[in-house]
Amino acid sequence: GHDKVVQLLLSKGANVKMQDGTYGNALGMASVRGHYKTVELLLEAxxxxxxxxxxxxxxxxxxxxxxxxxxxxxxxxxxxxxxAKRY
Structure with missing residues (x-):
């Protein structure tokens, strides 16, 4: 999950609430890929x-x-x- 990069981005104020159409947000992408530590970091943020x-x-x-x-x-x-309802 590139945890150190995620930690660096979060420490620099990356917007964890930003959404896109495909995966919803970074949390969705990390969940799709199975990156447990990244999911933890994003939830904490x-x-x-x-x-x-x-x-x-x-x-x-x-x-x-x-x-x-x-x-x-x-x-x-x-x-x-x-x-949650899907559209």
Whole structure:
């Protein structure tokens, strides 16, 4: 997950709430790819756990779909919205 780069960007004020259409936000992308530490860092920095992307829904849906069980558990522990509606 390029954790050191993520930490550097966060320390320089990177906007973790920025969204795009494909993955929703950086948290969604990290969840799709299975980058546990990056997901942790983004959650700690206040990333929107329910941001919707076009490809695989929110971070919880993306992690579930791609079989990343530890990330699913982490997101559930942070009260991910498991009833989020897809458009």
């Amino acid at each position: 206040g990333a929107n756990i329910s941001a919707q992307g076009v490809e695989q829904g929110n971070a919880l849906e993306a992690a579930s779909y791609n079989g990343h069980e530890k990330i699913v558990e982490l997101l559930l522990s942070k009260v991910a919205n498991i009833k």
